[in-house]
Amino acid sequence: MASHDVFLADCPARTTLGLVADTWSVVVVFGLGRGPQRYSDLRDRIGGISNKMLTQTLRKLERGNLVERRTIPAAPAGVEYRLTGLGESLLGPVSVLARWAEEHAAELGGGGDGGSL
Template identity: 50%
Template structure:
């Protein structure tokens, strides 16, 4: 096995997580965080822990199945914690982890961009559709 320099090892490590490469595991993560329910769930948790029912009310249009799936994926990826408090009925709270909080500025920016530029996108869509 040939000896590699530290620079060569860093280059190889960077190549391992190049999302442009088909086999890159970062693609799975990129696919996950690009999901609309993920971005909305992460931003909904920005102000602190929320109960499932609060999230479901906040995220208009999300099905129970999709919200449950989204929260499980976020928990598995280390972005959200799930805390169960014994009570009648049982209380379950979801909160962002430090890793999840590090994603928050990006998600807020994307959400804000979509809200700020929707009128321009609508105009572009209408113009495109009018062409044929």
């Protein structure tokens, strides 16, 4: 295993953190943890995300080999997204972070209505 130091400007781990450590990436990965989903179902599941932001996030995660895009030939035709093996390995840490955020939202000034992601 390579030794990385996130405090160094050229550390590859920083690029990785940049890929997965923003709000929408975390929510999309968490949302795809239930299994493959059509774009519209994922958009409907994630409150407050615009079509543009969801598309950008999915493309970014796809470039990072965390998400796969598959065309569905059945009627109605569409696109389905699912986590890759690498994306599934991120699901554990993302789930822990999401649950922590839900539990501590009120303490952090984020409201915290007890709802879940």
